Amino acid sequence: MARKMKQAYGFSLVEMAIVLVILGLMLGGLVLPLTAQIDQNHRTQTRLSIAEIQAALLGFALLNGRLPCPASANSNGVEDPLGGGICNHPYDGFVPAVTLSIRPTDADGFALDGWGSGANNRLRYAVTTANSSAFTTDINSLSLNPNLRICAAGTNISATACHASVTTLSASAVAVVISSGKTNLANTASDEETANRDNNITFVSHEPTSQFDDQLSWLSYPLLAHELVNAGKLP
Numbered sequence: 001m002a003r004k005m006k007q008a009y010g011f012s013l014v015e016m017a018i019v020l021v022i023l024g025l026m027l028g029g030l031v032l033p034l035t036a037q038i039d040q041n042h043r044t045q046t047r048l049s050i051a052e053i054q055a056a057l058l059g060f061a062l063l064n065g066r067l068p069c070p071a072s073a074n075s076n077g078v079e080d081p082l083g084g085g086i087c088n089h090p091y092d093g094f095v096p097a098v099t100l101s102i103r104p105t106d107a108d109g110f111a112l113d114g115w116g117s118g119a120n121n122r123l124r125y126a127v128t129t130a131n132s133s134a135f136t137t138d139i140n141s142l143s144l145n146p147n148l149r150i151c152a153a154g155t156n157i158s159a160t161a162c163h164a165s166v167t168t169l170s171a172s173a174v175a176v177v178i179s180s181g182k183t184n185l186a187n188t189a190s191d192e193e194t195a196n197r198d199n200n201i202t203f204v205s206h207e208p209t210s211q212f213d214d215q216l217s218w219l220s221y222p223l224l225a226h227e228l229v230n231a232g233k234l235p
């Protein structure tokens with residue numbers, strides 16, 4: 001009887017292997033949705049941070065009659081140069097979080113996206129230098145011509161324009177805020193992502209793919225002009 005009970009409740013190695021395989025499949029099914037949920041949370045946090053920065057840029061322009069210059073890698077979140085004018089890093093700088101008084105930041109004063117706290121997660125910021133840097137000096141006219149280009153794809157993108165086969169989402173953006181997304185954690189970049197960090201006036205924005213996960217938002221000239229006119233800063 002004792003031997004029969006032992007046989008009834010024992011497991012063979014084959015049975016144990018089957019159980020482990022089933023558990024592995026179940027856990028794998030849970031891990032993938034959890035990873036996707038975490039990624040979505042990071043993207044949502046990044047989108048909210050970028051929206052806050054865009055609002056802060058508008059507020060800064062209303063108070064100062066200009067946009068701030070981007071921060072440099074060594075300026076600790078302060079625009080470079082302090083006081084605006086001709087920016088030292090107009091296309092390859094960072095959000096001047098200290099100048100805009102926004103939080104949270106890293107220990108060096110730089111605004112971060114939702115993906116982490118390292119240097120690769122610093123939100124970048126570009127601003128137009130059109131009209132002799134009027135947008136970072138003194139926005140005193142409705143006849144200015146900002147020239148930052150936002151392309152719907154990076155196909156044959158040049159340093160000054162989107163390709164004719166690609167939709168131009170904006171040909172007159174005054175400022176752009178960019179997160180390099182999750183892939184930047186590994187210091188990798190596709191051709192389209194490289195287009196967003198190659199120190200010129202053209203940028204790429206579209207839904208995320210396996211080769212592109214940058215998040216980008218831009219400030220349009222009509223919106224900026226509208227706010228300045230409403231505030232009595234422009235005629």
